[in-house]
Amino acid sequence: MSTVTGVSAADELPGPDGRKPLTGDRASTGRLGDRLFGGAATLSGVIVIAMVSLIAVFLLAQALPALTNNSENFLTSRVWAPGGEKPAFGILEFLWTTVAASTIAMLLAVPVGVAVALFLTQYAPMWMRKPAASLVDLLAAIPSIVYGLWGLMTFRAFVKPVEQFLQDNFGWFPLFAPTKITGGTIFFIGIVLAIMVLPIVTALSREVFDQTPVAHKEGALALGATRWEMIRTAVLPFGKPGVISASMLALGRALGETIAVTFLVSALSDGTDWTWSLFNGGETFASKIANNAAEFSNPSKTGAYIAAGLVLFVLTFVVNSIARIVIERRKAFTE
Amino acid sequence: MAKRIDVTDLNVYYGDFKAVEGVTMTVEPRSVTAFIGPSGCGKSTFLRTLNRMHEVIPGGRVEGKVMLDDQDLYAASMDPVRVRRTVGMVFQRPNPFPTMSIYDNVAAGLRLNGVRGKSTLDGIVEESLKGANLWNEVKDRLGKPGAGLSGGQQQRLCIARAIAVQPQVLLMDEPCSALDPISTLAIEDLINELKTSYTIVIVTHNMQQAARVSDRTAFFNLRATGEPGRLVEIDDTTRIFNNPSQKQTEDYISGRFG
Numbered sequence: 001m002s003t004v005t006g007v008s009a010a011d012e013l014p015g016p017d018g019r020k021p022l023t024g025d026r027a028s029t030g031r032l033g034d035r036l037f038g039g040a041a042t043l044s045g046v047i048v049i050a051m052v053s054l055i056a057v058f059l060l061a062q063a064l065p066a067l068t069n070n071s072e073n074f075l076t077s078r079v080w081a082p083g084g085e086k087p088a089f090g091i092l093e094f095l096w097t098t099v100a101a102s103t104i105a106m107l108l109a110v111p112v113g114v115a116v117a118l119f120l121t122q123y124a125p126m127w128m129r130k131p132a133a134s135l136v137d138l139l140a141a142i143p144s145i146v147y148g149l150w151g152l153m154t155f156r157a158f159v160k161p162v163e164q165f166l167q168d169n170f171g172w173f174p175l176f177a178p179t180k181i182t183g184g185t186i187f188f189i190g191i192v193l194a195i196m197v198l199p200i201v202t203a204l205s206r207e208v209f210d211q212t213p214v215a216h217k218e219g220a221l222a223l224g225a226t227r228w229e230m231i232r233t234a235v236l237p238f239g240k241p242g243v244i245s246a247s248m249l250a251l252g253r254a255l256g257e258t259i260a261v262t263f264l265v266s267a268l269s270d271g272t273d274w275t276w277s278l279f280n281g282g283e284t285f286a287s288k289i290a291n292n293a294a295e296f297s298n299p300s301k302t303g304a305y306i307a308a309g310l311v312l313f314v315l316t317f318v319v320n321s322i323a324r325i326v327i328e329r330r331k332a333f334t335e
Numbered sequence: 336m337a338k339r340i341d342v343t344d345l346n347v348y349y350g351d352f353k354a355v356e357g358v359t360m361t362v363e364p365r366s367v368t369a370f371i372g373p374s375g376c377g378k379s380t381f382l383r384t385l386n387r388m389h390e391v392i393p394g395g396r397v398e399g400k401v402m403l404d405d406q407d408l409y410a411a412s413m414d415p416v417r418v419r420r421t422v423g424m425v426f427q428r429p430n431p432f433p434t435m436s437i438y439d440n441v442a443a444g445l446r447l448n449g450v451r452g453k454s455t456l457d458g459i460v461e462e463s464l465k466g467a468n469l470w471n472e473v474k475d476r477l478g479k480p481g482a483g484l485s486g487g488q489q490q491r492l493c494i495a496r497a498i499a500v501q502p503q504v505l506l507m508d509e510p511c512s513a514l515d516p517i518s519t520l521a522i523e524d525l526i527n528e529l530k531t532s533y534t535i536v537i538v539t540h541n542m543q544q545a546a547r548v549s550d551r552t553a554f555f556n557l558r559a560t561g562e563p564g565r566l567v568e569i570d571d572t573t574r575i576f577n578n579p580s581q582k583q584t585e586d587y588i589s590g591r592f593g
Contacts, residue, residue: 126393215430219493221391223444223500224420233443237434 059310066303074307078274080288082304083295089304091311093268097186097282098312101261102254104190104278105197109254110247112194113201120202121209122231133206140199148263151184151192159188163279177277183266187278192264193257197250204249208242209235241327248323252316258286267291285312337364337534338404338421338503340385345399346563347380347389354380356563358399360553362504367526367535369545369572372555373587377564378538379508381555385536386422386506387415403503420448423502427509429489431481431496437464438477440492444500459499467495468525487518494525498533505529507537511544523548542588546576554584 069087072079077090120133163185167178179185216234225233266281283291289305296302340362347355355377362368370378380389387408389395401408408418431440441460442450450456460477464470469491473484481492490510497505507526511519526535526548539545545552553569568581579585 213430215426215428216432218388218391218424218426219430219432219496220443222386222388222419222424222426223447223496224416224418225447226416229447233432233447237432240434 056313059306059313062299062303063307063310064303066300067307069300070304080304082301083298087300087304089307091285091308093274093282094285094288094308095311096276097189097265098255098284098286098315100186100278101190101193101284102251104187105193105254106247106251108191108194109198109201109250110243113198113246113250114205114243116198116202117205117209118231118235120206122227122235133203136199136202136206138199140203144196144257144260145263147192147196148260151188151260151264155192156184156188159191163187167279174276175278177275177279179275179277179279179281181266181279181281183281184264185266185279185281189261189265189284190278192260193254196257196260197254200250200253201243201246204246205239205243208239208246212238244323244327248320251319255312255316255319256286257284258290262287262290285309337532339364340504340534340536341400341402342385343400343402345381345384345397345401347377347384347397348395349380349389349392350394353563355384356565358566360566360569362534362536363551364534365530365532366550367530367537367548368569369549369552370536370538370555371540371542371545371552371587372564372567373557374540375560375564376555376557378553378555380564381566382506382508382536382538383424385504386424387418388424390415420444420500421502422504422506423497423500424506424508425490425493425497425510428513429486429493431484431489431492433480433482435481436478437473437481437484437492440481441495441499444496448500463495463499464492466498466529467491468521468528469495485518487514487521490514490518490522491525494522494529498529502533504534504536507535509538509540512540519544542576546572552576554579554581554587556583556587 066082066087067074070089071086072088072090074090075095076092077088078093080089080093081087082089116136120129120136124132166176166187170176171178212235216238217230220230220233261284265283265287267283268281285308289309292305296305342358342360342362345355345358346353358381370382372378383389383395384397385401385408389397397409399409403421407413408422431437432443435443438460441463442456445456445459450459461470461474464473469488472488473479473492481489484492490513494505494510511522514522523544526537529535530550537545537548549572551569552572552575554567554575555564556567557564567583568575568579570580574580575584576588579588
């Protein structure tokens, strides 16, 4: 019912005699075509819901036995020794790495993506808009392994001095504390992820900004708004739900991105001291699971990894729910 | 507050297409001037050149001169943003900002102009809504979305939004064409009240409306599709409707054509 913009005329229109808005049943005519299509659509909906539920059940069923045998605190421990007689494992490190890298990615990608989308829809000369937009879409189509390779071979050298600068000048701040990691730090992973998700944010934001009704834009301009004021009064409020949806899709990709991260990240060796520094290494949920896929030898060991996967699942779910709530809360103020 | 508009030899182009040709007219302050004419005759296009809104459409440009009292609207030093703050506009379809409350819609232009302070804003918002004959209907729900009002109320909200910034001139592009007869009447009454303090120019497809609300009427026409529109004549409304000097005008208002 909510479209990508969170706006749907059908949500608002009352039916005849003050009845609920038009529903499937009211509109149905009972003809064969209608019943076939209705049935097919319902079936597809049921399949999607069933699949999500079954995945949740699978994750829970596999993870629970391992979790009950766990001798460490699952959420707060950094130990990862799921095999053996006395399995012990905790996800703190993966949770921190995943969340920190994704947060950096979003902090960079969302403002830049929105700015690029605004440029493409509001500022760029007409002849430039279409080709530039296709170029951005093309970025989204680059396989992540390519980003990984490029990050490793080329991009690392550019980020290194930035990291050095932050460590030298802001090292007193726990997030920027110096470390001895030379390879893929959380900070670096965050930047590569930002570049990967940037096209998603840009492409979807561009799409919604483009749909801003001319009437709203002219309304602002006729009041004597400058271009930027027009964007602030008409384009951004109209596009906000779309930008939030775009960011959620991007965040979903950042949280779950596997190949590029596995490729780049510097895993911490056992017994390394814990720090909050972004210049530390560490594994994300996805890279940890991918790196150890070969070890799924016994149910208890596998269960530990699946429990980690479950946390990722819940994390994505929570983030999406929050976004939905934000969009719904402002619904009265969209047409 | 109200100002006179003097237009001399104005041509309007969209890219290579000449949409309006050779318009010369004077719009008197504190009066209502109506533009009538068949579809595509350039009356809306010409209206937009009075606050440079035609520049929003790609390729839109003019040749000629538009003076607002002694200010040249197309002088090189004149910022279109400043022109639009002086010459307000109301559109064919009510276009309140959907994400804003009734209050914020009216305050939008003020905020753009840097007006701050709750009590100042409160005062102007109330005054503008009263000026648009909407205050009594919305005073208890100023925080509700503007898009929740009826079409006629939304249009009066847009008028309140336009007059809140105290323009010199108010342009109205078929402001009643999307409204029912009762809402139309409310807007027409409002126009009658507003003309005591503003110069009003209204484009309308409805000749009875032009006859009802305007002091002067301008008739636009075009020779054929693809040809530029031109001003046929402008005169007192009573003269245009009873004894026009051009045959074309008479044909149009008597329904023989258009």
